[in-house]
Amino acid sequence: MKAYIARRLLSIIPTLLIVGSIVFFVMRMASGDPATAMLGASATAESIARLRAQLGLDRPLVVQYLDFLLDALRGDFGNSYATGRPVAEQIFAAFPDTLELVFWGMLIGTLIGVPTGIIAAVRPNSIFDYASRVVALLGLSMPPFYLGILLLLLFAVKLGWFPVISTPQPGFFGRLHAVFLPALSLGLVQASFIMRSVRSSLLEVLQEDYIRTAHAKGVPPARVHYWHALRNALIPVITVFGLYLGTLLAGTVLTETVFNRPGMGRLLVGAIQQRDYPLIQGGLMIYAAVIVVVNTAVDILYGLVDPTIRYD
């Protein structure tokens, strides 16, 4: 078991290395030259060359690549072209806001999605099952930002209960007030995904022989559903949780834009529009690192809760 965990943890390193390489080379394929982009079209060839040397863009690609990897390992992603400040510093400043949004979004999604999925599976083809499936299908067909727009229109523009621009205010309740609508819009979409996986996983487990045995020997139905079945049904759900967390994280890019909320997503989109390559690279690497770590954690958790999994 320990060896399994250790191996999973160690596998983070090559994974991040591969991801880092992809990010680096994709960025270098980029169509525009950052030096030209920074100085504008009227710049002379000389000043462009000078800036390229200053940014280290005139060195051989392999040297730049190794440099990037070594620096990234130390948490150094260079300085932003636009502001001149260290990329790590800017990401560090923006990350808590995004993390807050992800946390509440996932919480709302889980609190709504898991119970709904359970009820739908226990009473298949009931009105509740049918209604929740239709709503879930609608939820996952909506682009994540569209639900945000609708909530914004209803609760902020029409009713005025929430700010149109969700800048976090000081204090716990100030933050909660600002995060509520964005988190709800992410959470409801998330709930649709979670509901569907919980439902289908539980439905499958309920058809197992040991469930029939439990019913046959007179175990109360509630105990069969919530004790025997649910524990096993949630195991595969854990795996998709990792995937959903990644989707949620990507969704923050859109949600932050809709709600004008500061965070990683806004930082990344702004960097893309300004061709601020170090900032784009750093931002993508952080997203990648979070996703890789979450997936590894999910893998380990999976090994812990599922006794039938083999560790070799």
Place this chain on the structure above:
Amino acid sequence: MAAETQRSTSNGMSSPTPGGSGGTVSSTGRSTDSGTGRSFVDTLSAMWNSRWMRRFRRDRMAVGGVIFVALLIFVAVFAPWLAPYDPAEQHIIYRLRGPSEMFRLGTDEFGRDVLSRLIYGSRASLVVGLASVFLAGVLGTIIGGISGYLGGRVDQVISSITNILMSFPSLLLGLMVVVALGPGTTNVVIAVALSLLPNFIRLARGPVLALRQKEFIQACRAIGASETRIILRHIIPNILGPISVMSTLWIATAIRTEASLSFLGLGVQPPTPSWGNMIRSGVNNILSNPWLAVFSGLAITVTVLAFNVIGDGLRDALDPKQRP
């Protein structure tokens, strides 16, 4: 093949197929020698009468989805005849108006008719959705097929990279590619295709792995067929069915990703109308004309819903074991 189809026809469709559990290849009812010696029409009619197709045709929601998509394609093709105005025509006096007699769904910030732009915008969504899935499907089938067929080192490398990429949300992958290539319709097609590619590689690899062991492939090898010929003539035709069916589900994702990229200003570029960039201008003018964002978002939602419903229906029809 023919015998099996006949049997299923006389059987009716009430009995669940025991073959359904044996993976997607067998559950389509296609036996291993299909696709080579028969005409396209034969294949189509066999598909139409196959067990899963009959199950699919009973699924009212899925059939509704098919009808909607057919309508949408009609709208996209005949946009010039259906749109009341030129989508680029600016009516400066009527900027950002709500729905009225004159402009059924209102106007945008340049006074352009929203209904006409939605009609023309269906082209961008459909083109990006279909083209990117097609591109990803072709590339993914080839890469996944080669990976599964060759096995060994090649398979290991391809699979591990695919696994890593699978854990990334398609929006993030699409974003990365669009950053590299720059915005624009063609680049969005490429970006969305690459973001879907890992799914298709995995989808193709599994069945190939199983097919490789089959007797008829060994027989091909024994009579001296080249590896290329085996892959192209015998392996690929056999995995095409499940892949093309699953593609429908990915069209929904593709349209959503296109809308998201365009919404961020990185997708289809104005003045070409796309539902995503219309939502973008709707959000920028949300206080003066909220209808703009509402209608364009609705168009995306309903279209994605239609493809999702079709995809769900196909999956249920192909794998009756999953059905409650």
